[in-house]
Amino acid sequence: MTALHDHAVQPPATTSPAPVSRAGVVETLRLTGAALAPMLARGIILRRPPLVRLADRLQLDDRAVRALQASRRRHGDGPLLLRVPGRSLALVLSARDAGRVLAEGPTPFSPATREKRAALQHFQPRGVLISPPEDRPARRAWNETALQLDVPLHAQAASVAQIAAQELSGLRTAGRWDWEAFAPAWWRVVRRLTLGDAARDDEALTDLLGRLRSRANWAFLRRTDGPARAELLRRLDIYVQAAEPGSLAATVAALPADPDVHVADQIAHWLFAWDAAGIATFRALALLAGHPAHAAAVASEVDRADPVAPDLPLLRATVLESVRLWPTTLAVLRESTQDTTWAGSTVPAGTTFVITSSLAHRDDELLPDADRFAPQLWADDDAPGGTSASLWSMVPFSAGPARCPGRDLVLYTTGVALSVLTAGHRLEQAAGRRVAEGTALPRSLDHTALAYRVS
Numbered sequence: 001m002t003a004l005h006d007h008a009v010q011p012p013a014t015t016s017p018a019p020v021s022r023a024g025v026v027e028t029l030r031l032t033g034a035a036l037a038p039m040l041a042r043g044i045i046l047r048r049p050p051l052v053r054l055a056d057r058l059q060l061d062d063r064a065v066r067a068l069q070a071s072r073r074r075h076g077d078g079p080l081l082l083r084v085p086g087r088s089l090a091l092v093l094s095a096r097d098a099g100r101v102l103a104e105g106p107t108p109f110s111p112a113t114r115e116k117r118a119a120l121q122h123f124q125p126r127g128v129l130i131s132p133p134e135d136r137p138a139r140r141a142w143n144e145t146a147l148q149l150d151v152p153l154h155a156q157a158a159s160v161a162q163i164a165a166q167e168l169s170g171l172r173t174a175g176r177w178d179w180e181a182f183a184p185a186w187w188r189v190v191r192r193l194t195l196g197d198a199a200r201d202d203e204a205l206t207d208l209l210g211r212l213r214s215r216a217n218w219a220f221l222r223r224t225d226g227p228a229r230a231e232l233l234r235r236l237d238i239y240v241q242a243a244e245p246g247s248l249a250a251t252v253a254a255l256p257a258d259p260d261v262h263v264a265d266q267i268a269h270w271l272f273a274w275d276a277a278g279i280a281t282f283r284a285l286a287l288l289a290g291h292p293a294h295a296a297a298v299a300s301e302v303d304r305a306d307p308v309a310p311d312l313p314l315l316r317a318t319v320l321e322s323v324r325l326w327p328t329t330l331a332v333l334r335e336s337t338q339d340t341t342w343a344g345s346t347v348p349a350g351t352t353f354v355i356t357s358s359l360a361h362r363d364d365e366l367l368p369d370a371d372r373f374a375p376q377l378w379a380d381d382d383a384p385g386g387t388s389a390s391l392w393s394m395v396p397f398s399a400g401p402a403r404c405p406g407r408d409l410v411l412y413t414t415g416v417a418l419s420v421l422t423a424g425h426r427l428e429q430a431a432g433r434r435v436a437e438g439t440a441l442p443r444s445l446d447h448t449a450l451a452y453r454v455s
């Protein structure tokens with residue numbers, strides 16, 4: 001792995017720090033309207049389809065990028081403090097500062113911000129991402145071991161490939177599929193690979209999680225449904241105890257027991273996060289359909305691969321491009337646990353720093369490939385190539401000590417899913433906003449409107 005994904009990641013020394021600025025009331029309102037409100041409205045924890053449609057129709061991510069860039073031109077690229085009554089909120093506007101905030105954690109920049117705690121406690125009160133400092137190390141280490149971070153082929157890789165083939169090849173055989181057909185098949189893959197075959201048809205479990213995620217969208221504004229949450233965690237525990245061979249539950253059962261980890265809470269996070277992986281896969285199909293030369297290279301990669309546990313670097317890069325171009329984590333938040341200093345100016349403890357993924361990944365003032373499909377960016381060991389400081393901002397799986405521990409398993413699983421859906425066929429986009437070579441790619445893409453056909 002390159003330095004970008006190391007725990008010891010340091011912000012690049014090539015650009016000098018810039019001081020903090022403060023937005024006025026009107027500018028705060030403008031930025032809230034253009035960048036923050038559309039993100040919240042779309043649903044941070046569970047997407048709301050009508051709002052996803054609206055974001056696509058109005059290209060809201062494009063508006064967000066332009067508003068943030070305008071503020072950066074006005075103030076410089078140091079953190080921008082907004083005027084929010086009773087809160088200290090700072091927008092991160094440079095790759096340099098994003099690098100710092102992500103690298104220097106969990107102190108002074110904690111991933112367990114109050115917004116995330118309020119949202120995620122609805123279904124995973126002891127999840128690693130919202131854990132207090134004393135509980136975090138054990139849960140983080142457990143997640144890294146169970147998910148096998150930095151291991152391209154997870155111990156369950158062969159089983160994952162088999163499950164993906166069994167559940168998804170029917171879509172290809174049907175010749176055409178849309179989101180309505182893909183999503184239930186994807187959830188069957190997720191339940192089987194996480195909990196075992198016994199969970200294959202347990203749609204009630206996914207529905208229960210969905211209801212709690214929908215409450216989580218409202219964070220502080222909705223009461224916790226304690227009984228429903230306890231029921232979810234209880235049902236997850238039953239599957240974990242059964243430890244069906246070939247599932248992640250079996251991997252988990254083989255780990256040393258530690259009562260402080262609270263396994264069901266960690267698995268509730270996994271199930272929630274697999275939803276993002278499905279969305280990323282579905283959008284990656286649009287990239288393949290719209291870039292025939294790349295699709296041809298992928299086809300020969302799939303032909304040559306080991307059928308039992310295929311290693312598919314071009315498909316990994318395709319999924320990485322999917323989450324770079326259309327990030328599934330709309331913003332990465334950190335909360336400062338002490339005063340922090342920025343080129344001589346001090347920002348008080350308790351400030352929430354917001355890295356908006358749309359700006360970080362689509363900053364066309366800094367990134368030459370911001371709006372193009374550029375799988376070659378990930379050729380260097382899956383980290384963006386080149387030495388430009390601006391590339392530090394391209395971190396769809398985050399960076400530093402809270403980076404996504406599921407990253408390698410996600411890239412493997414989604415790569416295998418794409419190979420099942422496309423192998424031996426020519427793929428075309430049949431519906432949804434066009435994603436085509438030679439045009440600037442849309443900044444908001446409604447995945448629920450996409451459909452594909454193979455011939």
Ligand code: HEM
Nearest residue numbers: 128129270273274276277280329396397398402404405406
């Ligand atoms: C497209 C799919 C995914 C993307 C883009 C993604 C991205 C991310 C990002 C950006 C974070 C950091 C969040 C933050 O700092 O607030 C994160 C954290 C995390 N992800 Fe993922 N993730 C994905 C799927 C998964 C899956 C499928 C799993 C588990 C099977 C997983 C497990 C986790 C865990 C446990 C954390 C918390 C890490 C910590 O607090 O140290 N993710 N992910």
